[in-house]
Amino acid sequence: MSRMGTQTLVFDSPPFIAAQTSIVGPKEGKGPLAEWFDVILEDDLLGQQSWEMAESEMVCRAVERTLRAANLSADAAQAMLGGDLNGQIIASSFAARTLGIPFLGLYGACSTFIQALILGASLVSGGYLDNALCAASSHYCTAERQFRFPVEMGNQRPPQASWTTTACGCALLSRQAAPDALRVTCGTIGRVIDLEIKDSNHMGAAMAPAVCSCISAHFADTGRTAADYDLIATGDLGWIGRNILMELFHRDKTDMPDEKLIDCGASIFFQEQDSHAGGSGCGCVASVSCGWLMKRLQRGELKRALITGSGAMLSPISCQQGQSIPGIAYAVCIEGGAK
Amino acid sequence: MSRMGTQTLVFDSPPFIAAQTSIVGPKEGKGPLAEWFDVILEDDLLGQQSWEMAESEMVCRAVERTLRAANLSADAAQAMLGGDLNGQIIASSFAARTLGIPFLGLYGACSTFIQALILGASLVSGGYLDNALCAASSHYCTAERQFRFPVEMGNQRPPQASWTTTACGCALLSRQAAPDALRVTCGTIGRVIDLEIKDSNHMGAAMAPAVCSCISAHFADTGRTAADYDLIATGDLGWIGRNILMELFHRDKTDMPDEKLIDCGASIFFQEQDSHAGGSGCGCVASVSCGWLMKRLQRGELKRALITGSGAMLSPISCQQGQSIPGIAYAVCIEGGAK
Numbered sequence: 001m002s003r004m005g006t007q008t009l010v011f012d013s014p015p016f017i018a019a020q021t022s023i024v025g026p027k028e029g030k031g032p033l034a035e036w037f038d039v040i041l042e043d044d045l046l047g048q049q050s051w052e053m054a055e056s057e058m059v060c061r062a063v064e065r066t067l068r069a070a071n072l073s074a075d076a077a078q079a080m081l082g083g084d085l086n087g088q089i090i091a092s093s094f095a096a097r098t099l100g101i102p103f104l105g106l107y108g109a110c111s112t113f114i115q116a117l118i119l120g121a122s123l124v125s126g127g128y129l130d131n132a133l134c135a136a137s138s139h140y141c142t143a144e145r146q147f148r149f150p151v152e153m154g155n156q157r158p159p160q161a162s163w164t165t166t167a168c169g170c171a172l173l174s175r176q177a178a179p180d181a182l183r184v185t186c187g188t189i190g191r192v193i194d195l196e197i198k199d200s201n202h203m204g205a206a207m208a209p210a211v212c213s214c215i216s217a218h219f220a221d222t223g224r225t226a227a228d229y230d231l232i233a234t235g236d237l238g239w240i241g242r243n244i245l246m247e248l249f250h251r252d253k254t255d256m257p258d259e260k261l262i263d264c265g266a267s268i269f270f271q272e273q274d275s276h277a278g279g280s281g282c283g284c285v286a287s288v289s290c291g292w293l294m295k296r297l298q299r300g301e302l303k304r305a306l307i308t309g310s311g312a313m314l315s316p317i318s319c320q321q322g323q324s325i326p327g328i329a330y331a332v333c334i335e336g337g338a339k
Numbered sequence: 340m341s342r343m344g345t346q347t348l349v350f351d352s353p354p355f356i357a358a359q360t361s362i363v364g365p366k367e368g369k370g371p372l373a374e375w376f377d378v379i380l381e382d383d384l385l386g387q388q389s390w391e392m393a394e395s396e397m398v399c400r401a402v403e404r405t406l407r408a409a410n411l412s413a414d415a416a417q418a419m420l421g422g423d424l425n426g427q428i429i430a431s432s433f434a435a436r437t438l439g440i441p442f443l444g445l446y447g448a449c450s451t452f453i454q455a456l457i458l459g460a461s462l463v464s465g466g467y468l469d470n471a472l473c474a475a476s477s478h479y480c481t482a483e484r485q486f487r488f489p490v491e492m493g494n495q496r497p498p499q500a501s502w503t504t505t506a507c508g509c510a511l512l513s514r515q516a517a518p519d520a521l522r523v524t525c526g527t528i529g530r531v532i533d534l535e536i537k538d539s540n541h542m543g544a545a546m547a548p549a550v551c552s553c554i555s556a557h558f559a560d561t562g563r564t565a566a567d568y569d570l571i572a573t574g575d576l577g578w579i580g581r582n583i584l585m586e587l588f589h590r591d592k593t594d595m596p597d598e599k600l601i602d603c604g605a606s607i608f609f610q611e612q613d614s615h616a617g618g619s620g621c622g623c624v625a626s627v628s629c630g631w632l633m634k635r636l637q638r639g640e641l642k643r644a645l646i647t648g649s650g651a652m653l654s655p656i657s658c659q660q661g662q663s664i665p666g667i668a669y670a671v672c673i674e675g676g677a678k
Contacts, residue, residue, distance in 0.1 A: 088654040097531040126465030192436040
């Protein structure tokens with residue numbers, strides 16, 4: 001338990017990732033990462049009466065599958081940290097109601113999963129909890145209703161718009177796990193950054209400055225560079241936002257090799273899947289982290305990755321009032337266990 | 340850093356409350372607790388263009404006043420934890436944008452301030468941070484717009500409805516402070532409890548079961564009873580919700596002397612102020628804690644208080660879909676310093 005620089009928490013007793021689950025919807029299940037996800041839903045309503053309850057059911061299933069994989073009962077789960085994009089984070093809070101697990105609700109927009117990992121790792125590494133479930137979800141239809149228009153309206157989307165993924169990721173942090181389990185070793189808390197983007201369809205542009213700030217703070221705090229990581233992932237900047245981020249790094253003279261930086265949102269869909277700028281939503285970085293990234297770390301293909309989540313504080317009310325869209329980002333370092 | 344029972348975190352190096360600020364609106368400033376608040380606003384628009392930006396400005400002022408009182412610059416503030424009732428917690432996140440302090444956004448509805456104190460105390464006691472700002476706000480006009488109708492509509496309110504306070508509370512937790520500063524010694528994380536209340540005007544009824552569950556868990560975890568506290572405060576159950584809570588304790592055979600339990604929402608307004616069931620909103624427990632309760636602890640009138648915050652996961656969307664309203668609660672123990 002210590003602190004490095006101005007924004008980075010170091011977990012001296014790094015919690016293990018005892019188990020993790022990724023669930024995605026049918027469209028995401030046809031994308032390039034399909035083979036990496038644990039569950040691909042055939043029906044994105046999950047047998048529920050509304051999209052919101054469907055998203056909540058997806059969170060329940062992700063948590064329950066994670067607990068089963070870790071051979072832990074829901075009663076033994078000490079806390080669930082998480083959130084989603086719905087107002088009043090109902091997907092997560094209704095799931096916590098069903099599951100009966102002590103709940104810490106977070107709102108970091110699409111950065112929520114990484115925010116949950118940092119806070120969860122702090123609580124487990126600090127000895128407050130033996131385990132902590134970190135989860136985040138999004139659903140295309142709930143997000144459209146929350147932020148834009150009902151899907152039934154068939155509203156046209158501009159090219160810079162991203163497609164909110166129907167997806168959920170859940171990781172169980174634990175003080176005890178197999179010695180080769182992944183570990184969360186440090187995390188960086190971002191600042192809210194606003195470069196005056198007002199286009200509510202251009203999330204990548206709204207978030208890229210916050211991601212640049214957070215990764216730069218991480219490097220400054222830890223003395224590391226991109227060379228210290230096998231992979232640096234961003235959450236859901238999409239193809240355009242990722243380019244903006246690279247420009248920002250270039251402007252700041254921060255070395256960031258193009259091949260080392262992957263964006264989850266730019267990776268989850270094929271371009272011909274009509275997702276426009278790429279995938280977004282809390283579930284994007286959550287499912288891609290729990291699927292693709294953690295599994296590659298578990299296989300030893302990567303030794304150490306920095307995963308960034310970013311959120312656009314996109315509020316329908318503040319947008320209608322002419323306010324710009326601030327962004328926030330968090331970063332966690334995940335390392336492979338002993339082989 | 341340790342854990343007690345199933346839901347309680349014990350802060351072995353209890354963080355100090357180095358400074359705190361309470362700001363309330365004009366109506367709250369005419370209530371019975373007026374003398375205890377640091378700032379009573381004359382204008383609840385705070386010179387802004389919208390209620391939402393007014394609420395955000397209130398958060399900024401509360402944070403800045405707290406930092407001044409602690410003689411700390413914003414640059415030296417290591418994290419701000421907080422939230423509000425607005426979708427995408429824009430009052431808090433826009434304030435964090437202005438202040439430039441690393442931000443952890445929370446959503447616990449009206450329980451947010453207590454949730455922030457627990458997480459903030461964990462991070463400071465755990466050695467991750469030297470200090471943490473914990474803040475929460477609400478504004479009558481933003482909450483009406485978010486959850487009900489624009490105020491201009493003059494919608495009639497039923498007797499069980501509470502009045503969302505225009506208020507903000509901010510506390511600076513620190514590893515270092517004067518030896519007689521208050522300390523946050525433990526905190527209990529609640530579960531989401533739902534007794535199927537569907538009346539979106541009856542927040543007290545929706546939250547009381549979660550408060551009962553949280554306080555009962557706190558007692559079970561710590562082996563304490565009401566006798567171990569000079570005061571037990573609930574956040575914003577209001578007059579009706581407080582009665583429901585007392586009934587729940589009675590049903591469970593939990594000893595809770597009537598004179599020891601105060602409800603912030605039932606205390607902040609005179610009954611003749613037309614607030615109906617009492618005050619509510621994140622700012623209610625936040626401002627009453629930072630005003631009345633912490634100041635009484637600082638004066639030595641109270642030695643040890645348990646302050647509970649509760650939130651109703653009231654979502655306009657889920658209510659319209661016929662869902663009931665789950666509640667969540669958190670509790671923190673605050674103790675007077677050495678005299």
